[in-house]
Amino acid sequence: MSTGVTDGVAVEQMIYTWVFALVNALVLLVYAPLLDGIGRKIRARIQRRRGPSILQTIYDLRKLYCMPGIIDGYSGRYARYAPALTMALAIMAGLIIPSFLPADTGCDLIVAAYLLVAVSIALTYGSLSMSIPYSVVGGCREASLMMASELCFAGAIASIAAAYGTLYIAVASPIIRLDPFKPSMIIAAAVLAIIAYVEGLNLPFEISEAEPELAGGALIGYGGRTLALLMHSSMIKETLFIALLVDLLFPWSILGTGPVGLVLRIAVFTVLTTFIYMVMRMLDTVYGRYTPRQAIRALKRVGLASIIAVILASIGW
Amino acid sequence: MRRIDRRSTWVFHLNSGSCNGCDIEVLNMFAPRQDAERLGVKLVGSPLHADVIVFTGPVTLQALPYVIRALEASAGAVAVLACGSCACGGGIWHDTYNVVGGIDKLYEILKERGIPRPPTVYVPGCPPKPEAMLYGLMLARGLARQKQRKQVYVEEAREK
Amino acid sequence: MRCDEFIAKTGLVDAECVDDSTVLVRAKNVLETAEKLAEYGPRYSTGVGIDYRPINRSYLMHHVLALDKDGLFIVLEASTGDPEPSIKSITPVYPAANWHEREAMDMLGIRFENHPEPYRLILPDDWPEGVYPLRKDYPYDEKPYDPRSIADRAAPRYFSAKTGVGEKRVAAEIPLGPYHPALHEPEYYELIVEGERIVEARYRGFYVHRGMEKLAESRLTYNQIPFLAERICGICGYTHATAYCQAVEKAADIRVPVRAEYIRSILLEIERLHSHLLWFGVAFHLLGFDTGFMITWRLREKIMDLAELLTGNRKTYGLNLVGGVRRDIDEAKARAVLEALDYIEGKFKALIKQVKDMGEIIARTKNIGILTRDEARKLGAVGPHARASGVDIDVRRDYPYAAYKYVDVNVPVMDGCDVLSRILVRYEETLESIRLLRVFIREIPAGGLMAEYGDIPELRIGIGVTEAPRGEDIHYVVTGRENKIYRWRPRAPSYMNLATVPYMLVGEKLANAPIIIASIDPCFSCTDHVIVIDVGSGRKMSLMKALRMI
């Protein structure tokens, strides 16, 4: 699609792509908090509680969006821009990573990774420019966790690149799949899943917002609308990590094209992401919290696995 | 002032020197039996996130400055839930040398500092049942009817 | 050993028997006598300063030493004259006397010679010098200054909610907490670190000082104080009410009916169950395992129901009066207790078994927060905390009271000395509580609930002691006239245990500080009241910030 703009089909294709992308991003805005609500319900049920309505997170966000933004008065200037920036980056990631509709924006895995990491960085930097120690600590924890998991992410990308012999890993490409018959790709898929788990702030890796230790960590100095933006964007980020995994894992080409294929894609995508999310939330519920050290140590092992995946992939396994 | 949201209420727990009885019952609201989360109530750790402040304790002199700081920081809060006898009226130690004596005395001090008195729900009890606190929250949300009213009985003069 | 045997054995000349298990030693030279008594290996239990001026123009300091093996209390009395009261400190001999002497210093203005840390402990920092609230000439309801004047006191800075304005940022000194911002609990530690090792820990607390002792001897009467005592602590209040009543009963020689003793014991055990389950929940929550919190609190709800059924309220049972109890336990209620116990026992065992399988939780508790046996003894640690360090003490067995006189109590002792041992000791104790409750329900005799007694004699000493969920709870009472108490001094178990926390923290990695503080069961953890001072730069920062630097 990168060829001539004059080509009518290509133009039509491009319009479709970006309309799809827009729809994806918009639906994500609602879908991510909905997933969070489902997660809270599951958590409650495992704890034998009735739990909130699955729309609860949406209600919470609605309330926060209706409030004026509150920021700790002693925070640095950057802290004030961080919420909007984080949201913008999250929406951008939502645009280019194909989710419900097959928006083939030519999204490269590396670009997707960069954008998702940028969401975390924006959030972390905001929390670091606060004067509240909890916020700073939360930011530091988030940063160290991010660095450790991004290293694993890089390993997974490298193994895919090695397996397919290309540095352009189009997420929507029907060719590049995490082949379930190749050991290296199985490991890569597992690593990607773990990263999605870690980045989704699930226990035992939920160390940056640790409620009993840090009282909300990075988010503590924000209130009202700014808090809503940050919470909302990190939910979107979490959902996009799962979306990326599903995109790379599922052989979408078997669904065919046309309206039927489209509907099938939406259904399969929704079911798969919801399912993966629910499993993650279940695990989250039955784990205790690592100390930052333990978390990094655990991620080191994942990093080691991803290096093995690179080696396996380069020898063709 | 912003109205309280009926579907989503985040509470921040502020202890001003209470005996822990009320504090545990506040936590108990979120235990499986009562499960306040089903009503959209969430306990938050930052006063900036709070819609409602759950206030316990009689306000000791040692704690007073901290309490004032915390109330000043909770800009988004729209109501206060004064839980227990200590918060409502100073409790058994309402007049001792180290106790300010309940939330109303605190409001007097706050008034001089230019902080208006927020809408307050008094929840008596020593400690109140978690359900009584939930009821207080529902009252603050406007979803429950107040049952307790002032009762005055005046004996009528009758011929002997 | 009985009191008179002890006096004969030691050859103390100025000693007399208060009752069978209490010796009063009137020391001319308190330090010398204290050193002499130290040969018998006593544990420092509590220290009581008394304004005795209305009686004989002197101040008294009563140090209570406990001989656990013999079930004997030694009251070591030192007295001093009026204008400038001064007594030799015995803290060099008994480190555990540190806080008690400082408290007497704060509240009565007694000076202790050679005290290693003569700093303020109880009263607010800006409390005026020379004003001593526990002196008899100080009115209980007089505030030494207008509360408004301290509203601006330099409290650790909160963050302001205004957007964008304010001074240039400074590192905040105290972070706010999970459910409790500036204060949830009367604890506040200053940690001094070198790199990642803690080299010193200091304590400042008593944010919840409510002037209770003064209130008791001024406004309240004998039978009102049990309700005040119950409100010392919202978690283990009933044990305080019982200890107080036992103290007065001992002073006035009142015999409580046996049925009333059983009822007291049943409720004490119910309170222990509720308190231990609560602690398990909070510990799990701190370790990030919220499901564990929910499960224990779900089981605990059954205990709360029992309390409500037996006493009419979930907490603050309000059951005790001097001389007995106010409510009976009938057949139906006894059956409800047994049913609830059956429900809880299996489920609780299963939960702990599952938790023992969880690697991340074991890793965060094993070999963390070591308190050696010697340290525990020296500092006077009590309760499950001491028992997890191999100190074999339990008031229920050593100084039997209420219905524990009639049954055998098994005391679980472990020598892991770490957080994990404290968890396991409390687990064993929970099961023992369930067993004891079954025994009590089975063996409770018929009889009255309240003893008959006349006027309570004046100026008698009474010591009431119970095993609270957190350890030995000792109430010291001097009776007064006009239906009022002369001096009442409750000493909660956490008072002793908190002093051990700095010792557990010193030398530890900073990352483990939160769960260590929680492990003594200070009702809730106070991880957020910890300040860290870096020796190198002299800079203060929060614990959590320092954690990250590791």
Place this chain on the structure above:
Amino acid sequence: MVASRIAFISEIKKKPVTEQYPYKPISVPEGFRGKPVIDPEKCIGCGACVNACPPGALSIYDEGNYRVVKLFLGRCIFCGRCQDVCPMGAVRLTDMFELASLSRDDLVQEVRLLLEKCSLCGKAFATRREVRHVEEKLDPEQRWLAHLCPRCRALVSAKMIGYARGCNR
């Protein structure tokens, strides 16, 4: 290790234990110590409860022609001592616990009882009901004594004892 995690997750199949409280009322056991209520018809204003109340939630004072017994729930610790000591059985702890209210004023119960004036000195000294209560316990010929304030009563009875002993002074 995995087995215990699965055991935790499998709890999801069981029914939640949550009650439906604000929507469905909950029951409290018999003997629950809820809101204390003074039965104004029975109360005689003797003040026994005020003396027994540990926190001082109950107070008693005279205002005009009335003696006021005031109960401030906001300070009440629900111990039930008032119920124990009330000679008339007028104070009772009910099973009401939903006491939350939007104003402090709503937490007050007042019972205003008419005062009786001493038939000698004319000073108000007790409520009419209390006088009547004492009267009923006395022999008919002594009933007039109940209408005297404690001071006058002491004077009068001292005189009477003097007469009885045959002392003329």
